[in-house]
Amino acid sequence: MVVSYFAKPYFYRTPNNNPVKKILAELLTIGDEILYGQIVDTNSQWMSVELDKVGIKVIRKTTVGDVEEEILTAFAEAEKRVDIILITGGLGPTSDDLTKPCLVKYFNSELKINEEALAEVTEFFKSRGRELTELNRLQAALPTACEKITNPVGTAPGMWFDKGDKVFMSMPGVPHEMKKMMTEHVLPRLNKKYKLPVIHHKLIRTIGIGESFLAEKIADFEKALPEHIKLAYLPSLGEVKLRLTGFGTSLTQLEAETNALSETLKERIGQFIYGYGEDPIEVVIGRMLREKKLTLSIAESCTGGYLSHMITSVPGSSDYFLGTMIPYAYEIKMRQLGVKPEILEKYGAVSEPTIIEMANIVRAKFNTDIGVATSGIAGPGGATPDKPVGTIWIAYSDKHHTVTKKLQLSKERMINIRMASMAVLNLIRQGLPK
Amino acid sequence: MVVSYFAKPYFYRTPNNNPVKKILAELLTIGDEILYGQIVDTNSQWMSVELDKVGIKVIRKTTVGDVEEEILTAFAEAEKRVDIILITGGLGPTSDDLTKPCLVKYFNSELKINEEALAEVTEFFKSRGRELTELNRLQAALPTACEKITNPVGTAPGMWFDKGDKVFMSMPGVPHEMKKMMTEHVLPRLNKKYKLPVIHHKLIRTIGIGESFLAEKIADFEKALPEHIKLAYLPSLGEVKLRLTGFGTSLTQLEAETNALSETLKERIGQFIYGYGEDPIEVVIGRMLREKKLTLSIAESCTGGYLSHMITSVPGSSDYFLGTMIPYAYEIKMRQLGVKPEILEKYGAVSEPTIIEMANIVRAKFNTDIGVATSGIAGPGGATPDKPVGTIWIAYSDKHHTVTKKLQLSKERMINIRMASMAVLNLIRQGLPK
Numbered sequence: 001m002v003v004s005y006f007a008k009p010y011f012y013r014t015p016n017n018n019p020v021k022k023i024l025a026e027l028l029t030i031g032d033e034i035l036y037g038q039i040v041d042t043n044s045q046w047m048s049v050e051l052d053k054v055g056i057k058v059i060r061k062t063t064v065g066d067v068e069e070e071i072l073t074a075f076a077e078a079e080k081r082v083d084i085i086l087i088t089g090g091l092g093p094t095s096d097d098l099t100k101p102c103l104v105k106y107f108n109s110e111l112k113i114n115e116e117a118l119a120e121v122t123e124f125f126k127s128r129g130r131e132l133t134e135l136n137r138l139q140a141a142l143p144t145a146c147e148k149i150t151n152p153v154g155t156a157p158g159m160w161f162d163k164g165d166k167v168f169m170s171m172p173g174v175p176h177e178m179k180k181m182m183t184e185h186v187l188p189r190l191n192k193k194y195k196l197p198v199i200h201h202k203l204i205r206t207i208g209i210g211e212s213f214l215a216e217k218i219a220d221f222e223k224a225l226p227e228h229i230k231l232a233y234l235p236s237l238g239e240v241k242l243r244l245t246g247f248g249t250s251l252t253q254l255e256a257e258t259n260a261l262s263e264t265l266k267e268r269i270g271q272f273i274y275g276y277g278e279d280p281i282e283v284v285i286g287r288m289l290r291e292k293k294l295t296l297s298i299a300e301s302c303t304g305g306y307l308s309h310m311i312t313s314v315p316g317s318s319d320y321f322l323g324t325m326i327p328y329a330y331e332i333k334m335r336q337l338g339v340k341p342e343i344l345e346k347y348g349a350v351s352e353p354t355i356i357e358m359a360n361i362v363r364a365k366f367n368t369d370i371g372v373a374t375s376g377i378a379g380p381g382g383a384t385p386d387k388p389v390g391t392i393w394i395a396y397s398d399k400h401h402t403v404t405k406k407l408q409l410s411k412e413r414m415i416n417i418r419m420a421s422m423a424v425l426n427l428i429r430q431g432l433p434k
Numbered sequence: 435m436v437v438s439y440f441a442k443p444y445f446y447r448t449p450n451n452n453p454v455k456k457i458l459a460e461l462l463t464i465g466d467e468i469l470y471g472q473i474v475d476t477n478s479q480w481m482s483v484e485l486d487k488v489g490i491k492v493i494r495k496t497t498v499g500d501v502e503e504e505i506l507t508a509f510a511e512a513e514k515r516v517d518i519i520l521i522t523g524g525l526g527p528t529s530d531d532l533t534k535p536c537l538v539k540y541f542n543s544e545l546k547i548n549e550e551a552l553a554e555v556t557e558f559f560k561s562r563g564r565e566l567t568e569l570n571r572l573q574a575a576l577p578t579a580c581e582k583i584t585n586p587v588g589t590a591p592g593m594w595f596d597k598g599d600k601v602f603m604s605m606p607g608v609p610h611e612m613k614k615m616m617t618e619h620v621l622p623r624l625n626k627k628y629k630l631p632v633i634h635h636k637l638i639r640t641i642g643i644g645e646s647f648l649a650e651k652i653a654d655f656e657k658a659l660p661e662h663i664k665l666a667y668l669p670s671l672g673e674v675k676l677r678l679t680g681f682g683t684s685l686t687q688l689e690a691e692t693n694a695l696s697e698t699l700k701e702r703i704g705q706f707i708y709g710y711g712e713d714p715i716e717v718v719i720g721r722m723l724r725e726k727k728l729t730l731s732i733a734e735s736c737t738g739g740y741l742s743h744m745i746t747s748v749p750g751s752s753d754y755f756l757g758t759m760i761p762y763a764y765e766i767k768m769r770q771l772g773v774k775p776e777i778l779e780k781y782g783a784v785s786e787p788t789i790i791e792m793a794n795i796v797r798a799k800f801n802t803d804i805g806v807a808t809s810g811i812a813g814p815g816g817a818t819p820d821k822p823v824g825t826i827w828i829a830y831s832d833k834h835h836t837v838t839k840k841l842q843l844s845k846e847r848m849i850n851i852r853m854a855s856m857a858v859l860n861l862i863r864q865g866l867p868k
Binding site: 036037041042045047049062064067232234304307309311312313315316318324325327329336367413414417 | 463468469470471472473475476478479480481482483486492493494495496498499501504511666668732734738739740741742743745746747749750751752755756757758759760761762763765766770799801812813814815816847848851
């Protein structure tokens with residue numbers, strides 16, 4: 001069976017509607033630890049996204065173990081299929097690691113100490129006050145057929161092999177080493193070697209609306225997009241990202257086109273858009289608080305610390321976040337936070353009057369501009385007939401107003417915790433003085 | 435290039451030292467959303483681990499997009515390589531999903547409504563009060579060449595194809611649907627079809643010691659293991675799991691052998707072992723607290739809510755966890771938690787005197803048996819010459835004693851937050867009255 005590279009998915013279209021053949025890539029991961037499930041392969045997701053951004057189409061991902069025959073077979077198969085073979089893993093200094101000897105064999109090459117690589121690995125160890133062992137010295141031995149690619153944050157250099165109009169590129173499997181090598185060396189070189197299309201992405205981040213409702217609201221917008229601009233829905237727990245991708249020859253033109261389309265989206269669904277680009281909601285909220293010089297405190301019960309963790313995962317959050325009380329037990333809600341016993345007794349911990357108290361009290365006690373609160377049934381236990389698992393009250397309070405919302409989420413504890421926290425962040429976004 | 439299945443990795447050895455050929459599998463994931471990095475493939479890790487447990491060796495993982503030629507090529511290649519081809523994804527009701535039409539073509543079969551599958555999908559929708567659409571009805575159309583495998587938690591049935599002594603098995607890509615189908619139907623059937631070895635795993639969980647120190651302490655133990663029992667190190671952030679795996683013919687014998695070996699390990703490294711099997715440290719700590727009828731409160735500063743989140747991620751944690759104060763800001767440490775100003779001023783927030791105060795005060799205020807605390811420089815900002823990023827104090831307090839520990843962790847904020855939280859859980863384990 002022969003794969004036709006001219007089948008539809010292997011094209012893109014320019015603004016003039018010309019079909020252009022895509023440059024194809026395969027991601028080859030080598031290592032028993034991935035194959036046997038000891039670690040999850042997150043490298044290949046990152047690489048897919050980055051390659052997609054520059055217009056290289058990944059058509060296959062392959063993982064094989066540390067077995068010579070398997071590795072050599074995978075090289076040969078990939079070379080038949082694609083233009084670019086990106087290999088990660090199997091570059092450690094021990095004898096289990098077979099990527100380098102297999103590359104030597106595949107390219108009928110030989111290993112030789114690369115003086116520049118040796119200087120780099122020596123310097124790497126010296127700068128960390130560590131001894132260079134014989135095993136580490138051997139990491140500077142490279143196949144003569146390859147070009148060394150510097151690894152500025154590790155000891156195994158990358159290896160670039162040109163084979164006619166194809167490329168084999170071998171990189172370490174350690175994520176931050178691979179990412180640095182890809183960003184600084186591999187992507188720019190691939191861009192130079194191949195005539196890649198100009199691609200421009202615009203990411204639009206929405207919160208507070210589900211994928212299908214969003215799709216309904218902008219179905220006609222999507223249908224009316226020009227052939228060279230695509231819209232993708234990227235849903236995750238509590239938010240939906242929209243990505244406009246334009247293919248063409250002029251970056252300026254594509255930027256202008258996607259910006260105009262993004263403005264149209266803003267008119268249509270602006271109330272759900274919380275930002276553009278890479279920053280998640282907790283970073284956006286943090287920036288808003290810092291800019292407005294406002295401070296935040298939290299009283300979170302059913303979210304159990306996760307909301308505070310989201311806020312404090314952002315470096316520098318101590319500029320606007322002062323503190324949290326997690327009154328998990330009934331008596332802590334009463335005695336430590338100070339919710340009035342008559343309110344707790346009359347309405348229960350999961351109720352609108354209680355959540356209003358919680359948000360107002362934490363704001364007053366911690367002396368912040370804004371107070372937010374959560375209280376609900378995360379599950380699986382704790383449900384009552386009128387408050388099933390997933391019933392969660394949230395509130396936002398500042399000196400002008402207090403806003404509450406009742407959520408009816410899922411049966412899954414972790415999903416409820418995550419989604420309620422996202423909903424509070426959205427409440428902050430909506431509640432902040434404009 | 436022909437792969438020799440009799441090369442060393444494709445054998446296991448029984449207690450009589452007989453080599454037996456392993457049953458080989460390939461995991462084939464179908465779907466553009468995986469290929470382009472829109473979602474991370476976690477299915478294949480789970481499947482690898484489960485297949486490994488029953489003695490089926492995964493020798494390759496392949497991902498292809500929703501493209502007919504790619505899928506058919508992948509089927510043919512996999513059939514040449516392995517005994518079992520496990521396919522996930524591409525079973526949705528829309529026209530992008532090509533797995534079923536490709537299976538029809540590959541097996542020269544035809545689609546026909548499977549009455550049993552139709553009854554199941556109808557019932558599925560009925561029980562949820564939803565209308566059965568024509569698209570959903572078509573999910574009950576299956577290739578006549580396959581045997582239907584019930585999907586108790588979704589609408590797309592599994593498809594089992596026997597081809598000589600090989601098996602193609604197609605499953606939905608939705609993780610919980612795939613897992614239920616694998617556990618309830620696929621693994622038992624594979625066990626019946628193939629003469630699988632008896633395999634027994636014993637997982638030993640350690641905390642508070644790094645992989646290389648652990649390896650040094652038990653190097654001779656590992657060397658002395660019999661040929662049919664292997665030891666694997668499974669390190670993750672803040673802990674190292676050890677896994678003993680025995681291959682043989684008698685489960686009783688393997689259990690006895692691994693239990694005896696595990697006892698030897700307990701004598702050697704017992705102080706680092708916190709549990710056996712699947713439960714992580716937060717579950718183990720929760721069980722200890724519940725059994726001893728002890729309650730816990732937390733004052734966490736630099737961990738910012740993550741420690742509380744770990745504790746409250748366990749269902750039923752409200753039985754022993756009463757609440758947390760996160761005194762992120764200096765003035766909250768003083769005014770809300772109540773750390774004495776003279777201690778804060780003299781020693782600073784990141785110091786032993788302050789951390790002792792924090793743990794003791796939260797225990798007294800929240801009226802719990804145990805109080806724990808964290809305070810440190812999570813980074814990247816906030817460092818001083820004598821307190822670099824990663825300097826973190828933690829403390830444990832009960833009515834008998836207060837224990838403190840100074841950690842010197844990494845430069846990475848998230849790593850510091852996670853590792854400090856794990857270290858506190860270890861402090862609770864060590865501090866609890868025996």
